Amino acid sequence: MGAIQMLQNDAMREHIISRFDEMSPQLQQAARxxxxxxxxxxxxxxxxxxxxAGVQPSTMTRLAKFLGLSGYEDIRAHHAEAIRFRTDGFAARAMQHTSEGExxxxxxxxxxxxxxGLAAQIAQLxxxxxxxxxxAAAEQLAHARKIFVLGLRSCHSVAWQFHYVMTLLGDKTIHLDGPADTVGDGLIRAGAEDVLLVISINPYALHSLELAQLAREKGLGIVxxxxxxxxxxxxIADQAILCSTESQxxxxxxxxxxxxxxxxxxxxxxxxxxxxxExxxxxxxxxxxxxxxxxxxxRRRI
Amino acid sequence: MGAIQMLQNDAMREHIISRFDEMSPQLQQAARxxxxxxxxxxxxxxxxxxxxAGVQPSTMTRLAKFLGLSGYEDIRAHHAEAIRFRTDGFAARAMQHTSEGExxxxxxxxxxxxxxGLAAQIAQLxxxxxxxxxxAAAEQLAHARKIFVLGLRSCHSVAWQFHYVMTLLGDKTIHLDGPADTVGDGLIRAGAEDVLLVISINPYALHSLELAQLAREKGLGIVxxxxxxxxxxxxIADQAILCSTESQxxxxxxxxxxxxxxxxxxxxxxxxxxxxxExxxxxxxxxxxxxxxxxxxxRRRI
DNA sequence: TATCATATAAAACAATCGTTGCATCGATCT
DNA sequence: AGATCGATGCAACGATTGTTTTATATGATA
Known part of the structure; x- marks a missing residue:
């Protein structure tokens, strides 16, 4: 599990960052x-x-030597020490904040x-x-011929993300979006083997609901x-996945x-x-x- | 130098304590x-x-088996996990039980x-x-005349969300986006009082970097x-906020x-x-x- | 005291570790 | 085009790992 551990007053860390640009691609990948x-x-x-990290074992040794260390063992020893002597940072660091401006x-x-709050909401999911x-939703989407993705206004973020990722996998998705009121045009060739993935939260964009209703009438599955x-x-959806939208x-x-x-x-x-x-x-x-x-x-071109 | 730390409500810990009295002297020394x-x-x-610990290596293995584990590796794995999840508490607890199936x-x-994993990453933020x-980033954005928002490809989601929300508050943001290679056109009238908010993750879209560099040369602040x-x-940024992007x-x-x-x-x-x-x-x-x-x-119209 | 069972130490084991040397690749420069 | 150099992948190395086996020591019982 990834965890950017941001503050340790760490000389080695600074050192790696400062020399990062001189490194070869593989060394950079390891250093990163x-x-x-x-x-x-x-x-x-x-x-x-x-x-x-996706690199060869030898790359780690080479990185250590590049940094002027005798071997990888130095890197590990340093990180182990950082864990050993981390004063329980959270409370301590939170304290020092109370002295700053209101x-x-x-x-x-x-x-x-x-x-x-967000972390808790996601954990609840x-x-x-x-x-x-x-x-269940994934199952239905998997069996669809095409997936039409619809998210308007604020939900455009989510729709775009889903569509973008899915384009990396193939051409199964069609993003219902566009200027000049062409949002719904993609549905022209939609049919009963297809599924509409619609994202909408309160207040619900009228247009999203209309298009979802239209899709339903055309026999599409709806997630x-x-x-x-x-x-x-x-x-009107076959599957609905609920997310909380409350924020502080x-x-x-x-x-x-x-x-x-x-x-x-x-x-x-x-x-x-x-x-x-593949x-x-x-x-x-x-x-x-x-x-x-x-x-x-x-370097900027021209 | 020994220090009892980690107020982990740790099942293995309890287990060791509960069976401590049955152990042989060497096992006890290791367990202690x-x-x-x-x-x-x-x-x-x-x-x-x-x-x-002043015991033989084999004693550690024997201790693991005495505890009903398959070997010492289980002990180490457990303690490593405890370190990994020391910060977040609630995400750690649910992580434990896993049962295999279809x-x-x-x-x-x-x-x-x-x-x-996402919950933990956000909690770490x-x-x-x-x-x-x-x-610091919010401060700089607050003092800007205009905020230009740039996020290409996958980062478009984030850029859109920021821009969309900010349009509800006023007309301070300008979304650098558009078809026909007009993404950067918004910067034409940008100047030193403005700030560019750029979102990009590895692999970094070349175009984002170029535009950020251009903005820097035009004197914009960069977040x-x-x-x-x-x-x-x-x-090249005045402020950089780091987010982890790893997923399972x-x-x-x-x-x-x-x-x-x-x-x-x-x-x-x-x-x-x-x-x-207002x-x-x-x-x-x-x-x-x-x-x-x-x-x-x-009801659908017409 | 002799015997046995158990606990411990020591040694042997395969597996994995971090490291190193070598071959290959691709870029850069005559 | 040919030569050169660094970057990189690969394979082998000895060292060390965690485990298992064997031998020794210990202590209780009869």
Whole structure:
């Protein structure tokens, strides 16, 4: 499990960061993993660590030498020491904050309340009841010919994420979106073998409901991600997955809904792991050939 | 140097204590050392541990079998897990029980692992270090004349959410997005009083980095939501907020990034609560007059 | 005291560890 | 194009790991 462990007053960490740019790609990949999983370094063997980081074992040794250390053992010893002597940081560090300005403290408290609330809401989704709904929804989506994805206004985030991830796996999804009031056009060729995944929360966008209703009339299966048992979508959906949207701020939160969407993607990919892997590799190659990604700030062209 | 720490309500710990009296002297000596140095168990090899405990290596194995475990590796794994999950408490508890089964059960387990991992990651964002970064970022965004929001590909979700919420508050944000390669056009009228909020995770979209670099050259402030201390964005951003992106599935997760974005929105709205409330009411009235929302499935028109 | 059962130490074992040398690959420069 | 150099994957190495087996020591019982 990934855990960015942000503050340890750590010389080695700084050292790795400062020399990161000079490293070769493989060394960078290893270094990045070290930075983002400092705990694992102390807890697992180098070989296992390198497996998880996606590099060769020797790369870890080479990284150590690159950093001027005698070997990997130095890296591990350092991280183990960091764990041993971490004063129970949380309470201590929270204390030092109380001396700062009022506004800042109020802000930090709001942040913390929001984040811990979100964590709790997502943890709640892992209860058996929602797990069952997730499985059932994934099942229906898996058997669909095409999946039409609809999320308007704030829910566009979730719809986009689902569609984007699924395009990496294939062309099963069609995102119902577009300018000039063409949102629903995708449904023209939709039929009974298809499924509509609709995301909508209170207040429910009228257009989403209309399109969901239309889809129902055309015989599509309907899977909904929504926020309540009494959401209008529950009535017309075959499967409804409920997410809480309450936040300690002015706005509703879509974070739990996004989590649900990501879990659905994970479940769908998991139905055929080898096919998923293959599709992802194909997508990788495609994007690579298009020069879509970079790992450093590029020199600007012209 | 030995210190009893870790107030873990630990099943293995209880077990060792409850059977302590039945143990032979050597087993007791080993067990006592385990109880008093739980951290060391996860950090050093069994042979070194037994050296420090003053017993033979085989005694550790025998202790494990005495406790009904298959071997010493179980003991180490358990203590490593305790260290991994020391921070988050509630996510740790549910993590324990796992029962194997069929495909559906496997799916449910994947779901649960993903959700609990996400919950833990978001809970970690509530540590003081990230709270500081959030406050600082919100501060810079608050003082900006305009906020340009940039998130491409998978990060579009987050960029959209931030922009959408902020449009409810006013017209301070400009979403850098669009078809026909017009993504960057919004920056034409950007200047030194403005700030760019850029969201990008590994693999980093080349275009995002280029635009961020351009913005930097035009004198804009830069706030980044990204995934690593060594992300290329960290170098050019004034503020970088780090989110973990690891998931127990094939794909990266954007849920923590979305949570960060929502917290930023919350902090910004919180700077002037009355103004925020007023703006939201105005937005409500506007959307009401446009008949954007509904609370029941409408009859389809025409 | 002789015998036996158990607890402990010592040694042997395969597996895995971190490391190193070598071959290969791809980029850069004559 | 050919040469050169660093980066990288691979395979083998000795060292060390956790475990198992064997031998020794211990202590109780008859």
């Amino acid at each position: 993993y070290l930075l983002e999983h400092p705990r694992e370094v102390a807890l697992v063997s180098m070989r296992e660590l390198s497996r998880n 506004q800042d403290v109020a802000g930090a408290q709001l942040s913390r309340r929001m984040l811990q 892992s209860e058996p009841a929602s797990l069952d709904r997730l499985s 909904a991600i929504t926020d309540s048992e009494v959401s209008p979508l529950v009535g 701020s002015f706005f509703h939160t879509l974070t739990p809904a996004l989590a649900i969407s990501e879990v659905l993607c994970g479940l769908l990919a998991n139905k055929d792991r080898t096919a998923a892997l 599709a992802l590799q194909r997508a990788d190659r495609h994007l690579l050939s298009l020069n879509t990604y970079a790992s450093a700030i590029p | 050392y385990l109880l008093e140095h739980p951290r060391e168990v996860a950090l050093v090899s069994m042979r070194e541990l037994s050296r420090n 495909q559906d059960v496997a799916g449910a387990q994947l779901s649960r692992r993903m959700l609990q 509530s540590e003081p270090a990230s709270l500081d970064r959030l406050s 980044a939501i990204t995934d690593s201390e060594v992300s290329p964005l960290v170098g 599935s094939f794909f990266h997760t954007l849920t923590p990034a979305l949570a960060i974005s929502e917290v930023l929105c919350g902090l910004l709205a919180n700077k002037d609560r009355t103004a925020a409330l 703006a939201l009411q105005r937005a409500d009235r506007h959307l009401l007059s446009l008949n954007t929302y509904a609370s029941a499935i409408p």
